[in-house]
Amino acid sequence: MTEAIRVKGLSYSYPDGTPALEDIDLTINEGEKIVIIGPNGAGKTTFFLHLNGTLKSQDDRILIKGKDINDMDNTERIHKVGIVFQDPDDQLFMPTIFDDVAFGPINMGLPEDQVKERVKKALSKVALEGFEERVPHNLSYGQKKRVALAAVLSMEPDILILDEPTANLDPKSRSDFIKVINKLNREGITTMIAMHDVNALPDLADRVYVLNKRIIAEGSPMEIFSDWDLLKENNLEAPDIFKFFKVLNCFGYNCDDLPLSFDEAVEVLTRTIEKENGHVHLHIHEHTHEKVKDVMHSYNHHSTKVDE
Numbered sequence: 001m002t003e004a005i006r007v008k009g010l011s012y013s014y015p016d017g018t019p020a021l022e023d024i025d026l027t028i029n030e031g032e033k034i035v036i037i038g039p040n041g042a043g044k045t046t047f048f049l050h051l052n053g054t055l056k057s058q059d060d061r062i063l064i065k066g067k068d069i070n071d072m073d074n075t076e077r078i079h080k081v082g083i084v085f086q087d088p089d090d091q092l093f094m095p096t097i098f099d100d101v102a103f104g105p106i107n108m109g110l111p112e113d114q115v116k117e118r119v120k121k122a123l124s125k126v127a128l129e130g131f132e133e134r135v136p137h138n139l140s141y142g143q144k145k146r147v148a149l150a151a152v153l154s155m156e157p158d159i160l161i162l163d164e165p166t167a168n169l170d171p172k173s174r175s176d177f178i179k180v181i182n183k184l185n186r187e188g189i190t191t192m193i194a195m196h197d198v199n200a201l202p203d204l205a206d207r208v209y210v211l212n213k214r215i216i217a218e219g220s221p222m223e224i225f226s227d228w229d230l231l232k233e234n235n236l237e238a239p240d241i242f243k244f245f246k247v248l249n250c251f252g253y254n255c256d257d258l259p260l261s262f263d264e265a266v267e268v269l270t271r272t273i274e275k276e277n278g279h280v281h282l283h284i285h286e287h288t289h290e291k292v293k294d295v296m297h298s299y300n301h302h303s304t305k306v307d308e
C-alpha cells in the first residue's frame with residue numbers, strides 16, 4: 001500500500017507557550033477514509049495548519065506521498081493536499097464563485113481554457129453547476145460550504161482534508177455533503193476529516209484516530225466506540241443509535257453486531273427478526289434496571305449538571 005501521509009514525532013507549541021501537539025505519529029494510506037476525533041482544543045486545527053504549510057514543522061516530520069512537506073513549494077503542496085476549513089467565509093473572498101474556484105488553478109499557472117474546465121468540473125462535483133456568476137456572499141451556508149470544497153477540488157488534490165464538514169448543516173445538506181465526500185473517496189481521493197459529529201462519523205470513516213494533543217488511540221469506528229473509558233477520558237461519545245442498542249442489550253436483545261448508524265440498525269433489526277421468526281423478545285429481569293443505569297451512566301457523562 002502506498003502511503004499518502006506519514007507523520008513522525010510532530011510536536012508543536014504556540015509562541016505563547018500553549019502546547020498543541022505532542023509527538024504525533026500516524027500513517028494514512030492512499031484511498032483511506034480517516035476521521036480524527038478529539039475534545040475541543042485537542043489540536044485538530046493545529047495539525048491541519050501544518051499540512052497546509054501555515055505552521056512549519058521540522059524537516060522530515062511530515063511526508064506527503066513520501067516527500068518531505070518542507071521540500072514542496074506552495075503549488076506542489078496544494079496539488080497534493082487540499083484543505084477545507086470549517087468556516088467557508090474564511091476561504092471565499094472573491095466577487096464571484098467562478099473567481100473563487102478558479103483562484104487555485106490560475107495560481108498554478110494553468111491556461112484559461114483549462115481553468116474554465118476545472119471550475120466546471122469542480123462545481124459539478126458539488127452539484128453547483130451553473131453557479132459561476134453568483135456572488136459567494138449571497139449563498140446559503142450549505143452552498144458556501146460546497147463552493148469552498150469546489151475551490152479545493154479545482155486543484156485536483158490527491159488528499160482531501162476537511163475540518164468539521166457537517167457542522168451547522170441542515171439534515172439534507174449534511175447528508176448531501178457526506179455523499180459528495182464519499183463519492184470523491186470512491187473515485188480515489190484519500191479523505192481525512194476532523195469532526196465532533198459522531199452520528200455522522202461511521203459514514204465517513206474506515207479508521208479513526210483519537211487525538212488529544214497526542215494520538216491516544218487508533219482503530220475501526222466499532223473498536224473506538226466500544227471503549228467506554230477511552231471515550232470518557234477524552235470527552236467523546238458514541239453515536240446515539242449505538243447507545244440505544246447497548247440499552248436494548250440490557251433487555252436481553254441479542255444481535256450479532258451492534259449498529260453504528262441508522263441504516264446499520266435497520267439491517268441488524270431485520271436480521272434479528274428473521275432469525276427469531278418475526279419476533280423480537282425483550283425481557284425485564286431482576287437486574288435490567290441496574291444494567292440500563294450502568295449503560296446510561298457510562299455513556300451520559302456529558303450530562304453532568306451545569307448551572308443553568
Ligand SMILES: Nc1ncnc2c1ncn2[C@@H]1O[C@H](COP(=O)(O)OP(=O)(O)OP(=O)(O)O)[C@@H](O)[C@H]1O
Nearest residue numbers: 014016018019020039040041042043044045046047
Ligand atoms: N494562535 C494560537 N495561539 C495560542 N494558542 C493557540 C492558538 N491557536 C490554538 N491555540 C491553542 O492550541 C490548542 C489546540 O487548538 P486547536 O484549535 O488546534 O484545537 P481543535 O482540536 O481544533 O479544537 P476545536 O475542536 O475546539 O476546534 C488549544 O489549547 C488552543 O487554545
